[in-house]
Amino acid sequence: MWKYIVKRILWLGVVLLGTAFVIFTVMYFVPGNPADIALPSTATYEEKQMFLDSLGLNKPYYVQLGRYLFDTFIKFDLGTSWTYKVPVVQALFERIPRTLLLSCIIIIVGAAIGIPLGIFAALKQNKWQDRTLMVLAMVGVSMPEFWLALMMVLIFCLKLNWLPAFGIGTAAHWILPVIAGSVTGIAKNARQMRSSTLETIRSDFVSTARAKGLPESKVIGKHMLPNALIPIINILGAQFGKSIGGTVVLESVFTFPGVGLYLLTSINTRDFPSVRSSVLILSFFAAVVMLIVDLIYAYIDPRIKAQYVMTGKRRKKT
Amino acid sequence: MKSAGNLKKKPAGATKGPKKKWWKRSMFFQILQRLSTNSTAMFGLILLLVISIVAIFAPVFAPYSPTKMDLDYMYAMPSLKHLCGCDEVGRDILSRLIYGARYSLSIALIADVVSQIIGVLIGSIIGYVGGKIDMVGMRIVDIWASVPSTLLAILISTTLGAGYVNTIIAMLISNVPGGIRSTRAMCLKEREADYLEAARSVNAGPLRIMYRHMLPNIISPTIVGTTMGIGSTIIAVAGLAYIGLGIQPPAPEWGAMLAAGRNFIQKYPHMITFPGIAIALTVLSLNLFGDGLRDALDPKMKE
Numbered sequence: 001m002w003k004y005i006v007k008r009i010l011w012l013g014v015v016l017l018g019t020a021f022v023i024f025t026v027m028y029f030v031p032g033n034p035a036d037i038a039l040p041s042t043a044t045y046e047e048k049q050m051f052l053d054s055l056g057l058n059k060p061y062y063v064q065l066g067r068y069l070f071d072t073f074i075k076f077d078l079g080t081s082w083t084y085k086v087p088v089v090q091a092l093f094e095r096i097p098r099t100l101l102l103s104c105i106i107i108i109v110g111a112a113i114g115i116p117l118g119i120f121a122a123l124k125q126n127k128w129q130d131r132t133l134m135v136l137a138m139v140g141v142s143m144p145e146f147w148l149a150l151m152m153v154l155i156f157c158l159k160l161n162w163l164p165a166f167g168i169g170t171a172a173h174w175i176l177p178v179i180a181g182s183v184t185g186i187a188k189n190a191r192q193m194r195s196s197t198l199e200t201i202r203s204d205f206v207s208t209a210r211a212k213g214l215p216e217s218k219v220i221g222k223h224m225l226p227n228a229l230i231p232i233i234n235i236l237g238a239q240f241g242k243s244i245g246g247t248v249v250l251e252s253v254f255t256f257p258g259v260g261l262y263l264l265t266s267i268n269t270r271d272f273p274s275v276r277s278s279v280l281i282l283s284f285f286a287a288v289v290m291l292i293v294d295l296i297y298a299y300i301d302p303r304i305k306a307q308y309v310m311t312g313k314r315r316k317k318t
Numbered sequence: 319m320k321s322a323g324n325l326k327k328k329p330a331g332a333t334k335g336p337k338k339k340w341w342k343r344s345m346f347f348q349i350l351q352r353l354s355t356n357s358t359a360m361f362g363l364i365l366l367l368v369i370s371i372v373a374i375f376a377p378v379f380a381p382y383s384p385t386k387m388d389l390d391y392m393y394a395m396p397s398l399k400h401l402c403g404c405d406e407v408g409r410d411i412l413s414r415l416i417y418g419a420r421y422s423l424s425i426a427l428i429a430d431v432v433s434q435i436i437g438v439l440i441g442s443i444i445g446y447v448g449g450k451i452d453m454v455g456m457r458i459v460d461i462w463a464s465v466p467s468t469l470l471a472i473l474i475s476t477t478l479g480a481g482y483v484n485t486i487i488a489m490l491i492s493n494v495p496g497g498i499r500s501t502r503a504m505c506l507k508e509r510e511a512d513y514l515e516a517a518r519s520v521n522a523g524p525l526r527i528m529y530r531h532m533l534p535n536i537i538s539p540t541i542v543g544t545t546m547g548i549g550s551t552i553i554a555v556a557g558l559a560y561i562g563l564g565i566q567p568p569a570p571e572w573g574a575m576l577a578a579g580r581n582f583i584q585k586y587p588h589m590i591t592f593p594g595i596a597i598a599l600t601v602l603s604l605n606l607f608g609d610g611l612r613d614a615l616d617p618k619m620k621e
Contacts, residue, residue, distance in 0.1 A: 018461030245468025
């Protein structure tokens, strides 16, 4: 098991290097001279050259890439924002926890509501409860979450005046972003959980458990659920990546001062060091969460554990 | 190669049901038959067809030109003359929605189908050959997909700039890793199957095994995945336009319309209600159809 964990953590490092490489390469092809963007229009040619020289932007691609990777991973320096003239790390410092917290709450709410609903629907298969829930889930999956957010702002903030629409501060500010962000997750989890529960309901070990005379609650709680939950854990990790991407748009709807909003304003002002760093940081957290989920998955699913615990060539092919 | 396969198949099918017409024996017809018993799937299919036809023949169905400004009807509420109302310069929203369907559907269709084809081509090689190629390939895909797809799309559109083709490219690049991953996973499952063992034992080459034996067995989940994927790509395209990176405002794209309407949300909520309903209905139709298709294509459902 430790071997697996160490291997995965080492691989995370490589992935992050790769992420930085991808982000840098994509941003390298942005058209236009960075000096024109970063400096005021009154800047002379010499000033522009000075600016390019000071950041090494005149150097060939691989030199710039090497420098960027060195700065990011060795010096932990994400560069200086062109618009605010402050280090990007400083600008992002208080925004990161907000975005992270928002994404985490969205995922947790999605799992906490979606999974029980899915199980309930599966147990009531083809009855009216199941049908209604699945129709609702289908509608939930189909709605763009930023539109849902806009509609909720319209209803709860502007018409009913119950909740604040913009900004951050009190707990009430978090309610709408969380609801808008988690609806898709709830719907997806419910659908996934329903189908995986249905799969386990039909399997032999459940019939065996019933045949032994176990009470139904034990059959469901001890035999069905643990098996039905395995696939959904795997999905939750990928959902976090999606949710982090989704928060970018959500934050713009609610003017929620997180990394996503910073990213969007940086794109509009063409402040590329900020864009690069925001994407890198968001990807970093997505990768870390994916790793944690994978480790939990490996811990729960004995099949993966077995690959590393058992030695020898016996496990090579089943 | 193709004719040889057909020759072998036809007599086998003929002995099964000699009285049925040839098209009734086809896989396509059987799937359609199973699909037609599923009412929600048929609802999705019909809705999808209606939306597609309206989008293709937009000039016929749209009551007004999507760009015609009528300053007498600025911010007009929905009425009989303008069913969905008008926007801030008096353009008919319904007409704009109809023309907007062209953008959303075509971008999502092209981006998704092409990325699935690339995914199947690369994923089947990686998954079938395995070994070192699998390891290296998957590592590359891991790095590629380490930037969450929405963020990658945002990044690419920032670099390429806004526009129709650029949005397709952004969607394409951010969708491919998912396609590769799912195809590879399916190939890994199929690789040890008996029918492939049989094909290997009669000395079929790897290309033949991959594309004539394995592909037909993994194609149905891929088709379902593509159908559902078009839905989520439509949402992603609208999201990209909403934050100002995809199709730009004067064009009647749904996300761009939402972005334009959010400034008037308090006074004229119809400007954001209808584009959202259009997106949700289109994606819903695709999801319902895809869901029904999954049941229809699943061989386990066969009696």
